[in-house]
Amino acid sequence: MGFKLKLSARIILGIESSCDDTAAAIVSYENGNSKILSSVVVNQNTLHEKYGGVVPEIAARAHAERVDTVVKNSFKEAKLSLENVDLIGVTAGPGLIGGVVAGVMCAKGLAYGSNLPLVGVNHLAGHALTPRLTENIEYPYLILLASGGHCQFIQVECANKFSRIGGTIDDAPGEAFDKTARLLGLEQPGGPSIEKASINGNSGRFDFPRPLLNRNDCDMSFSGLKTAISRSLKDLDTQQGGLYEHDVKDFAASFQAAISDVLVEKSKRAIVEVRKKISDLKTFAIVGGVAANQKIRSNLLSLCNGLEINFTAPPLELCTDNAAMIAHAAGELYDLGQEDDYTLSPRSRWPLDEKKPPMLGSGKRGAKA
Ligand code: KG4
């Protein structure tokens, strides 16, 4: 890459607690290079397992109980202390409000106690800016943000300017992975277990719908997929009196292929659309939890090779929720002049592109941002 990212804060603490991961990270910037000195993520999978989804009250309590220790551990891992930090960044939304409150209160306390500047970060901006943390990608670029609560194509102009090109009108793809895994009796989160189950599966066995492909826009829909799978499962159960291991693998592979086809086709349209305005658009990236999926990554890479655009996806541990992305976004926002005071308020809804009307649906984070 031809440019080096220079941030005025040299060492940044990030805190994230907007869904079901409590995370803290320390990121340093030196000579235009970023380095993740620590990134601690404690998930709540076992707490929510028996309820079949994230229970907001349980999540909030767990964040409040764990956030201090997670921050302490991020310092221990980085071999640093609060005195070494120049800036504190914290997710201030969108998300499950109780969890966001826990993170914001912790960050305010630390900022007050140490007299450090505080920056409230939009969780989605954290995902959207990850390609700049890991690869110094230059603005503007286009992302597909695909996670458990969101699915949007976003043109990223700078750290606080985003235009939505399209998105899901109902479920998010990560949510579809999670629900389908539940139907198949696979463990949560569904994305990794479906990906694993699909490895030796036949992706052509079940022809699941590819919704909205006939519409010439960048919007997507994933809720019908779950119904189609549930129907096929019932049919097979009636026919053969249960599911065999190879059936589960075939279901997983066929489902993953349907999701991937929709994401690839709509990504193609989004790239074409954005190129009408920015003819030299250089980079397309997938970010968010679903970006961890190898099949989807490799299919998007082929698409981008064909369209002659640079493709990037974060390393796996920075696809799913983490606090390094929050630290980085805080650093960029601070340089744009953002500094929050102790009135910083957590927001459950906080769209990246506030000018566009909200999209429908509600994911595991509640109403879609
Ligand atoms: O970004 P993230 O950690 O949290 C949200 O902001 O929602 O994304 C979590 C979502 C989950 O729904 C999970 O099933 C999905 O990302 N996910 C995956 C994979 N790893 C995580 N989906 C598909 N393939 C994966 N390997």
Ligand code: ZN
């Ligand atoms: Zn996320």
